[in-house]
Amino acid sequence: MRSAGNALRKAFVFLLGDEKRQRISIPLFSIFISLVVGAAVYLILEVSPREALLSYLRGCGMWPKLKYAGGRSIFTDFMSFLDAWTPMIFAALAVAVASKAGLFNIGVSGQMLLSGFFATVLVGYSELPAYVAKPLVLIIGLVVGAGAGAVIGLLKYRFNINEVVSAIMLNYIFNYVISFFIYYKFVDPVSRQSKYVGDAARLTLQNVAVGDVKTVLPLAFPLAVLMAIAVRFFLNRTKTGFEMKIVGLNRKAAKFAGVRVGRNIVLAMTFSGALSGLAGVSYYLGYFSSIQPRVLTSTGFDAIAVSLLGNSDPAGILASSFLITILSKGSTYMSSSVGVDQAIASLIIGIILLFSACGAFIRYRWMKEKERLDEASGKAERSERV
Amino acid sequence: MNTMITDGLSFALPLFIMAIGGIYSERSGITNLAVEGFQGFGAFIGALVVTLAPGVFPSASTGTMFAAMLFSAIGGALFAVIHAVLCVNFKANQVISGVVINILAVALTGFLTSQINGALTGAFTDKFQLGACNRLTWAAASGIPFLGGFFTNIYPFEFVILLAALIAYYVLYKTPFGLRLRACGDNPHAVDAAGANVSKIRFLAVMISGGLCGLGGICFAYSISTCFSSSIYMGYGYLAIAALIFGNWKILPTFGACLLFGFARSGGYKLVQLLSLPSMFSDLIMTLPYVVTLLLLVFFSGNNRAPRALGEIYDKGKR
Numbered sequence: 036m037r038s039a040g041n042a043l044r045k046a047f048v049f050l051l052g053d054e055k056r057q058r059i060s061i062p063l064f065s066i067f068i069s070l071v072v073g074a075a076v077y078l079i080l081e082v083s084p085r086e087a088l089l090s091y092l093r094g095c096g097m098w099p100k101l102k103y104a105g106g107r108s109i110f111t112d113f114m115s116f117l118d119a120w121t122p123m124i125f126a127a128l129a130v131a132v133a134s135k136a137g138l139f140n141i142g143v144s145g146q147m148l149l150s151g152f153f154a155t156v157l158v159g160y161s162e163l164p165a166y167v168a169k170p171l172v173l174i175i176g177l178v179v180g181a182g183a184g185a186v187i188g189l190l191k192y193r194f195n196i197n198e199v200v201s202a203i204m205l206n207y208i209f210n211y212v213i214s215f216f217i218y219y220k221f222v223d224p225v226s227r228q229s230k231y232v233g234d235a236a237r238l239t240l241q242n243v244a245v246g247d248v249k250t251v252l253p254l255a256f257p258l259a260v261l262m263a264i265a266v267r268f269f270l271n272r273t274k275t276g277f278e279m280k281i282v283g284l285n286r287k288a289a290k291f292a293g294v295r296v297g298r299n300i301v302l303a304m305t306f307s308g309a310l311s312g313l314a315g316v317s318y319y320l321g322y323f324s325s326i327q328p329r330v331l332t333s334t335g336f337d338a339i340a341v342s343l344l345g346n347s348d349p350a351g352i353l354a355s356s357f358l359i360t361i362l363s364k365g366s367t368y369m370s371s372s373v374g375v376d377q378a379i380a381s382l383i384i385g386i387i388l389l390f391s392a393c394g395a396f397i398r399y400r401w402m403k404e405k406e407r408l409d410e411a412s413g414k415a416e417r418s419e420r421v
Numbered sequence: 422m423n424t425m426i427t428d429g430l431s432f433a434l435p436l437f438i439m440a441i442g443g444i445y446s447e448r449s450g451i452t453n454l455a456v457e458g459f460q461g462f463g464a465f466i467g468a469l470v471v472t473l474a475p476g477v478f479p480s481a482s483t484g485t486m487f488a489a490m491l492f493s494a495i496g497g498a499l500f501a502v503i504h505a506v507l508c509v510n511f512k513a514n515q516v517i518s519g520v521v522i523n524i525l526a527v528a529l530t531g532f533l534t535s536q537i538n539g540a541l542t543g544a545f546t547d548k549f550q551l552g553a554c555n556r557l558t559w560a561a562a563s564g565i566p567f568l569g570g571f572f573t574n575i576y577p578f579e580f581v582i583l584l585a586a587l588i589a590y591y592v593l594y595k596t597p598f599g600l601r602l603r604a605c606g607d608n609p610h611a612v613d614a615a616g617a618n619v620s621k622i623r624f625l626a627v628m629i630s631g632g633l634c635g636l637g638g639i640c641f642a643y644s645i646s647t648c649f650s651s652s653i654y655m656g657y658g659y660l661a662i663a664a665l666i667f668g669n670w671k672i673l674p675t676f677g678a679c680l681l682f683g684f685a686r687s688g689g690y691k692l693v694q695l696l697s698l699p700s701m702f703s704d705l706i707m708t709l710p711y712v713v714t715l716l717l718l719v720f721f722s723g724n725n726r727a728p729r730a731l732g733e734i735y736d737k738g739k740r
Contacts, residue, residue, distance in 0.1 A: 139516055197722075201718070203662070208708045211708045215701055336524065388524060392513045393511050399511075
C-alpha cells in the first residue's frame with residue numbers, strides 16, 4: 036500500500052516535470068482529471084464514456100459519423116467546427132491581452148454585441164459588393180470594439196472606476212439599448228431576432244461546393260490564427276507589450292521605472308476591445324447572421340476561463356479554445372446520438388475550468404511531494420553509505 | 422406611487438442581502454465575483470427541498486417559503502465552500518475562481534434540475550414551480566400619502582431580509598469576530614500577530630457570503646419568476662457587486678445603492694406605463710439603474726477605496 040502510494044507520488048512528480056514544463060503539464064493534468072470526472076458522470080448515467088467522447092468528435096467532424104445526410108460529410112462538419120472556433124479564439128485573446136496588463140475584461144460579451152450590431156446595421160443591410168463589405172465589417176468590428184474597450188480603460192484611468200464594475204454596467208447598457216433598437220427597427224417578424232444580414236457582408240461563406248458536398252467557409256479563421264501570432268509577438272517582442280506586462284506585474288514598480296501606467300491601461304483595454312470586436316463580427320456576422328435581442332452571448336464569459344486554461348498565452352489559447360469548442364460544439368450531436376441532456380457538456384466545461392483554476396495548488400502539491408521524495412532518497416543514500 | 426415603492430422594495434431588498442454577502446467576503450479580503458453563482462445554487466437547493474417534499478411543504482404557503490429560504494441559505498453556504506477552498510486553501514486566483522464558479526453553477530443547476538425533474542415526473546423540464554407567495558398589507562398604514570407603499574403588498578421575505586441584514590450589520594461592526602474579519606481584509610498580518618487564524622476567518626466569511634446570497638436568490642425566485650429555472654441567472658449577482666462597490670464596501674451606503682437600483686427600475690417601468698409607450702421601451706428603462714450607477718461612480722469614486730488586502734493571497738512569510 037505504502038509503496039503503491041510512493042509510486043503514484045513519483046509518477047506525479049515525474050509527469051509534471053520541471054517548472055518550465057509545468058506551464059503545459061499542469062493544464063494537461065487539470066484536463067485529464069476533469070475528463071475522468073466527466074467519464075464518471077456518463078457512467079452514472081449508464082452511457083459508455085467512449086461512445087460519448089466519439090460522439091463529441093463526430094459532431095465536430097473529427098471522427099466519421101455512421102451516416103451522413105445528402106451534401107454533408109466529415110469535411111463539412113469540420114468546417115462548421117472551425118466556424119464556431121473562430122470567435123472563441125478572438126474573445127480569449129481579448130481577455131488575455133487585458134489580463135497581461137493586470138486588467139480583467141469581463142465586458143467581452145458586451146463589446147462583441149456592440150461591434151456586431153454596428154457592423155450589422157451599417158454594412159449587413161447595405162447593398163455593398165462582397166469585396167468592400169467584408170473588409171468593412173472587420174474594420175467596423177475593430178474600431179467599435181476598440182472604442183468600447185477604451186471607454187472602460189479611460190473610466191479606470193480618469194475616474195478610478197473599477198474596470199469590472201464599469202464593464203458589467205456597460206454590458207447591461209449595450210444589451211438593453213441594442214435590443215431596444217432591434218425591436219424598434221430591425222426585427223424579423225418571424226424569428227423575433229434582428230433581420231438576417233446579406234451574404235455579401237457575412238464573414239463565413241455559405242454553401243460553397245467542394246466536390247459533391249456543400250460546406251461553409253469561415254474566412255475569419257485564418258485571421259484568428261494570424262492574430263494569435265501577432266498578439267504573441269506584440270507581448271513578447273515589442274516595447275509597448277513589455278511595458279504593458281510590467282504594469283500588469285507591478286503597477287508601482289512600473290511607475291518608478293518610468294512607465295506611463297495610465298496610458299498603458301487605456302491602451303491595453305483598447306487592444307482588448309478591438310479583439311472583442313473581431314470576436315463580435317465573426318460571431319454575429321459569421322457563425323450566425325442575426326442578433327438575438329436581450330441575450331448576451333456566453334462566449335465572452337467562457338473566454339475568460341479559456342484564456343486562463345491557456346495560461347493567457349496565445350499558443351495556449353489556441354489549444355484550450357480548441358478543446359472547449361469541441362465540447363460546446365459537439366454537445367448537440369452528442370445529445371441527439373447518446374441521448375444525454377446537452378447541459379452535461381457545459382457541466383464538463385465547468386469542471387475543466389474549476390480544476391484549471393487550481394493550477395497554483397497543483398504546483399504547490401508538486402513542490403511538497405518533490406521535497407518529500409528528495410528527502411526520502413537522501414535518507415536512503417545516507418543509510419547505504421553507513 | 423405605491424406600486425412603485427412596493428416593486429422597488431421587493432427588488433432592492435434581495436439585492437441588498439446579496440450585496441451584504443459580497444461585503445462579508447470582500448471585507449475579509451476574498452474577491453467575490455461568485456455572488457451570481459451562490460444565489461443561483463442556493464435558490465436551487467431551496468426549490469429542490471420544497472419540490473422533493475410536497476407532503477411536508479404545501480406549495481404557496483408562507484411557511485414553505487421560510488423553509489425554502491432556510492435551505493437556500495444552507496445550500497448557498499455549502500456551495501461557497503468551493504470558492505473558499507479554492508481561494509483560501511488552494512491559493513487560486515480569486516477573480517478566476519469566481520467566474521468559474523458562476524459558470525459551474527449555471528451548468529450544474531441546469532443539468533441537475535432537468536435530471537431530477539425527469540426522475541420525479543418523467544418530464545425533463547428545466548424548472549421547479551414554486552408559486553408566488555402571499556403578500557401582506559398593513560391596512561392602517563397603507564393609506565399614508567407617499568409612504569403608504571412601504572406598507573402595501575409586502576412579501577413576507579422582506580422582513581426576514583431586514584432581520585438578517587440587521588444581524589449581519591451587528592456582527593460585522595459590533596463583535597470581535599466582525600472586527601477581525603474587517604482586519605483580515607486590510608491587514609491580515611496584524612490579525613495573525615494578534616493570534617487569530619486568518620484562513621479560518623476568511624473561510625467562514627466566504628461561507629456566510631454564500632448563505633446570504635442564497636437567501637437573496639430564493640427571494641428572486643419567489644417574487645419575480647415564481648419558479649426556479651435558469652432565468653434566475655439574470656445578472657443580479659453582478660448588480661449586487663456593483664452596489665457594494667458603489668457603497669464603498671460599507672453596509673449602509675450599499676443599502677442606499679440598492680434602494681436606488683430598485684426605485685430607478687420600478688420608477689422606469691411606471692414611466693413607461695404612464696406615457697403608455699409600447700413595451701419595447703421597457704428595454705431602455707432597464708438600463709436606468711446601470712446608467713445612473715455609472716454616472717454616480719464618475720462623480721463619487723475618486724475616494725473609493727477597496728479593502729487594502731482584497732484579492733491578495735495570504736502568505737504568512739510575506740512582509
